[in-house]
Amino acid sequence: MVNPAVNLCLWRRPIQTSVAQELSVLQATDLPDFRHRTTLATFDDDLINLFNTQGLDPDGFVRLRSDLHLLITMFSRINHGQNIRFRLLTTDENDCKRFHLDRQNLRLMCTYQGPGTEWIPDNQVNREALSTCASNASILLHGQPCQFETFWVGLTRGDPANVGTGLVHRSPTIEDTGQIRALFCLDC
Numbered sequence: 001m002v003n004p005a006v007n008l009c010l011w012r013r014p015i016q017t018s019v020a021q022e023l024s025v026l027q028a029t030d031l032p033d034f035r036h037r038t039t040l041a042t043f044d045d046d047l048i049n050l051f052n053t054q055g056l057d058p059d060g061f062v063r064l065r066s067d068l069h070l071l072i073t074m075f076s077r078i079n080h081g082q083n084i085r086f087r088l089l090t091t092d093e094n095d096c097k098r099f100h101l102d103r104q105n106l107r108l109m110c111t112y113q114g115p116g117t118e119w120i121p122d123n124q125v126n127r128e129a130l131s132t133c134a135s136n137a138s139i140l141l142h143g144q145p146c147q148f149e150t151f152w153v154g155l156t157r158g159d160p161a162n163v164g165t166g167l168v169h170r171s172p173t174i175e176d177t178g179q180i181r182a183l184f185c186l187d188c
Contacts, residue, residue, distance in 0.1 A: 008119065099136050099140070099145075102159065112183070114150070117154065
């Protein structure tokens, strides 16, 4: 991510069955859209507090917590542990329906359950349409958006200065499908 022309690094990792089994007990409302500043040193305590606050037993999510700790450890090495905010949610609703750019420098994201984030390669993006809040059909020049698979980890470049270099993406449409999406993000 040192190269400003790169806005996505993708780790195509397989589904971890033990983590997926832990998550299978969650309902769409169990982890509302929770965002919290954290550090590598406080992250596990922050997760335990989140689970306790939501009436969930943290010991029922040991493998998930271990995997999340792996991801924040990697992210901390990339951004030198500076100004990290994490987001963890379960939902059965549409989140960000419109293609957009994030307004932070970097985001690590992983969909643990349900369909993954959709994104558009740079050669398929109409950035002028994006900047004028045009429709998704106008933003996508041709073809179909790409999509993260479950458990894939994406490190994406945002666009805090709005100069047109960030990864254009959106949440998948899941409302009224019966699917529950579990999403984890780290921002800096």
